[in-house]
Every structure is written in structure tokens, then in C-alpha cells.
Amino acid sequence: MPTLTATEYSLISNVMSLCCAAMLAGALFFFYSRSQVAPKYRPALLVSALVPTIACYHYFRISDSFTHAYTLVNGVYQASGLPFNDAYRYADWLLTVPLLVIDLVAVLALPSAISKGLILKLSSAAALMIALGYPGEISQVAGTRWLFWGLSMIPFLYIMFTLFSEFGEAFSRQPEQVKSLVSAARGLLLVTWSFYPIAYTSTMIGLSGGAGQCGLQVGYTIADIVA
Numbered sequence: 001m002p003t004l005t006a007t008e009y010s011l012i013s014n015v016m017s018l019c020c021a022a023m024l025a026g027a028l029f030f031f032y033s034r035s036q037v038a039p040k041y042r043p044a045l046l047v048s049a050l051v052p053t054i055a056c057y058h059y060f061r062i063s064d065s066f067t068h069a070y071t072l073v074n075g076v077y078q079a080s081g082l083p084f085n086d087a088y089r090y091a092d093w094l095l096t097v098p099l100l101v102i103d104l105v106a107v108l109a110l111p112s113a114i115s116k117g118l119i120l121k122l123s124s125a126a127a128l129m130i131a132l133g134y135p136g137e138i139s140q141v142a143g144t145r146w147l148f149w150g151l152s153m154i155p156f157l158y159i160m161f162t163l164f165s166e167f168g169e170a171f172s173r174q175p176e177q178v179k180s181l182v183s184a185a186r187g188l189l190l191v192t193w194s195f196y197p198i199a200y201t202s203t204m205i206g207l208s209g210g211a212g213q214c215g216l217q218v219g220y221t222i223a224d225i226v227a
Contacts, residue, residue, distance in 0.1 A: 001069055001079035004210040009070060009077040012217045016063040019221050023056035044106035051096045051103070055224060058092035061085070066217075089220065090137070093130045098123035100189070100227065101159060107182060122159055129155040133200065145204055153197060160190060188226070195223035 004012070030049035034042050062085075069084035070077040101122040105115050129152050136148025163186055199219030203212040 001084055002209040002213050003079075004070065004077040004213065006072075006075060006077065008210045008214040012066065012214055012221075013063070015218050015221045016059060016066065019225050020056055020059045020063060022225050023052040023059060026052035027056060041107060044103055047099055047103040047106055051099050054095050054099075055092055058088045059221075059224075061088045062092075086137070087134075090130060090134045094127060097130055098126040101126050101163075104163070104182070104185060104189070107185075118162070122162060125155040125159050125162075129159070137200070142204055145200075149197065149200055149204075156193070156197070160193075163189070192223055192227040195219060195226075199223065 027049050030045050030052070034045045034049075037045060065083075065085040065088065068082045069080055071080040102119050105118045105122065108115070132148055132152040132155070134148075136145040136152070139145050139148070199216055202215035202219060
């Protein structure tokens, strides 16, 4: 674990705390909003509520692990000897990322045969994307990190291609109000998910030590809040 300045430590800690609060607020909002929408859209709201609920729990664990992994020594934060279990983040993504793409399908209220096919393809690709990213995340070898970054980008690009191509016909059949909301959600997903491969490379493109750790943790956390 790299040594962090007080500013770097506080920034990471505060952003993680903000994420916990945002996820809890989002979960409560979606749970209590289910009665305000048409019955066919309620499954999508339930999935929307599950995502921040799961994320809130995991961010609490990530934040707690981060706090115990450092100790203040002479004005800087050094490794305490306890491990920082960043695997919580990937465990969270392995559950929530497939749910996010399922949510997009659910909100379209498609015929069962069509929605099942899309859900299977997109959720499988999402899980594969996360699984391929983790070996690179824990590696200290730049070549290995780049290899798994490239491999995880394959299902990432497949998901984006599917959202903007195969969704076209189903998307065009939606009511105008739903169409605008789904279009915004789809665009937001593209923008926010693009932060992840960028943050992943922060330690591979020149950021090292505390700056690299700060860029990685803050980048991931902000992307999680927005997504």
C-alpha cells in the first residue's frame, strides 16, 4: 500500500463515505417510488433499488477496510499492516453491473422471449467483463494489467454495441416519454462506464504511489455514484 498525504487520504475516505450515503438514498428512493409507476415498470424499479442496496453494503466494507489499512505517522498515512480488501469492489460489480443492464431491459417491458435473450447475453457479458478485469487489477506487472484491461474491454464493447444496435427496434416501440428516459439512461451508461477503463489505467500511464491510489479509488467511486 503506498503512503498517502493527509489530503489524499481524506479525499479517498470522504468520497467513499459520500458513496455510501448516495447509495442508501438511492435505494430508499427507488423502493418507495415503485407504487408511483405503472405495474409493468415496477420490476425495473425493484432492480433499480437492489443495485444501490448491494453497493451501499459493499462500500461500507470497502471504506472500513481502507480505514484500517492505514495509520497516521508523522503527518502522513502509512500502511498499517492490515490488508486493504479491494476485492469487495469487484464482488459488488459482479452483482450490480449485470443488474444494471438487466434494469435497462426491464424498463422496456419487452415480450418475455425477447427480454430473456437480451438479459442472458448482456448479463453474461457484464459478468465476464468484471471477471476479466480483476486479475489485472491485483497484478503489479504493467504488461499483465494491460492484457486483462484489453480482454475486459471486449465484453464492454459488446455490451455497448448491443445497447445501441439490438435495442433499436425495441426502443422505437416505446411511448415517447419512456423513450426519452431510456435514451438518457443509455447515454449515461455509456459515459459513466467509460470512466472505469480510464481509472483502471491510472497507475499504468504515469500515476504512481499515493497519486495513483487516489486516482484509482476516487475515479472508481465517482463512476459508481453516477452510474
